[in-house]
Amino acid sequence: MTTYHIPVLLHESIDALRVRKNGVYLDATLGGGGHSNAILALGGKVIGIDRDEDAIKECERRLAGYGDRCKIIRANFKNADEILCNENVQLDGAIMDLGISSHQIDCAERGMSYRLDAPLDMRMDKRQLLTAEMVVNEYTEDELERVLFEYGEERFARKIARNIVKSRARSPIRTTLELASIVTASVPQSVKLPQRRTFQAIRIEVNNELRGLDKAIKDIFGHLVSGARLCVITFHSLEDRIVKQTFNLLAADCICDKSLPVCVCGHKAEGKLLKKVKPSAKELKENSRSSSATLRVIEKL
Numbered sequence: 001m002t003t004y005h006i007p008v009l010l011h012e013s014i015d016a017l018r019v020r021k022n023g024v025y026l027d028a029t030l031g032g033g034g035h036s037n038a039i040l041a042l043g044g045k046v047i048g049i050d051r052d053e054d055a056i057k058e059c060e061r062r063l064a065g066y067g068d069r070c071k072i073i074r075a076n077f078k079n080a081d082e083i084l085c086n087e088n089v090q091l092d093g094a095i096m097d098l099g100i101s102s103h104q105i106d107c108a109e110r111g112m113s114y115r116l117d118a119p120l121d122m123r124m125d126k127r128q129l130l131t132a133e134m135v136v137n138e139y140t141e142d143e144l145e146r147v148l149f150e151y152g153e154e155r156f157a158r159k160i161a162r163n164i165v166k167s168r169a170r171s172p173i174r175t176t177l178e179l180a181s182i183v184t185a186s187v188p189q190s191v192k193l194p195q196r197r198t199f200q201a202i203r204i205e206v207n208n209e210l211r212g213l214d215k216a217i218k219d220i221f222g223h224l225v226s227g228a229r230l231c232v233i234t235f236h237s238l239e240d241r242i243v244k245q246t247f248n249l250l251a252a253d254c255i256c257d258k259s260l261p262v263c264v265c266g267h268k269a270e271g272k273l274l275k276k277v278k279p280s281a282k283e284l285k286e287n288s289r290s291s292s293a294t295l296r297v298i299e300k301l
């Protein structure tokens, strides 16, 4: 049986959370339940959220032994505020391990891998309508270029978008490998992993991964008790920039326009930043998927 997901920066994030017996922790991205399992094993209680049905089923199975110390909810963490208000809890800590699980990449029919032939799907939540096939076949050339440039930081966005539009005029693009070959033909041969940026960009667009991430972080932070910590693990610079900027705002004593000579906002810092953490050499050796991970931690004052 293959592993659902190997948790990244597990020891570092669990250490940062300083789990207390019977403390309540939010895991906003359950995945295979690796981080939740560690919190529960230390005696904490978990409210676990994921929008992917497979993750929910996996965690219901894996974490069943913890009984009512673990509550699993299928939802988007952008609704965390409403969920936590309904649960009527304050949090002793929270973790968001962003991006996708190994299961989501390795399961061919999810359509997230450019190496595995499958229909262009890429949805984390199968209940939503927008799929990668719709993005690739229905977006205008300009929209495609914007998605590839903004979410993939793809230098060859224009050329790829143009070739997608040309190709779909002949016949619709239905599969991951069809898309991958269009991308490969659009960029110089010297580019390493030429499809990576395009697939990342379309996945981010399909799952609306970046819009509202700042608000979700602020909402979750708002439910922490004083002294509690929020850990966020990111896997690419776009996510990490949003986390860094949001944390900086929460930790700032003034959010005035810096061109003003004096502070007029009266804003006071609500959080304290901890040093960012990267995977150890040991983890990098054991799990290559950790290579782009960054952990940021903020403590509620």
Ligand SMILES: C[S@@+](CC[C@H](N)C(=O)[O-])C[C@H]1O[C@@H](n2cnc3c(N)ncnc32)[C@H](O)[C@@H]1O
Residues within 6 Å of the ligand: 005, 006, 007, 008, 028, 029, 030, 031, 032, 033, 034, 035, 036, 049, 050, 051, 052, 055, 075, 076, 077, 078, 097, 098, 099, 100, 101, 124
């Ligand atoms: C990297 S995996 C988490 C792995 C987990 N920490 C573990 O140790 O197994 C990310 C998970 O977050 C979920 N996810 C991503 N964005 C989400 C969102 N906006 N709301 C809820 N779940 C989300 C994905 O479906 C995926 O299962």
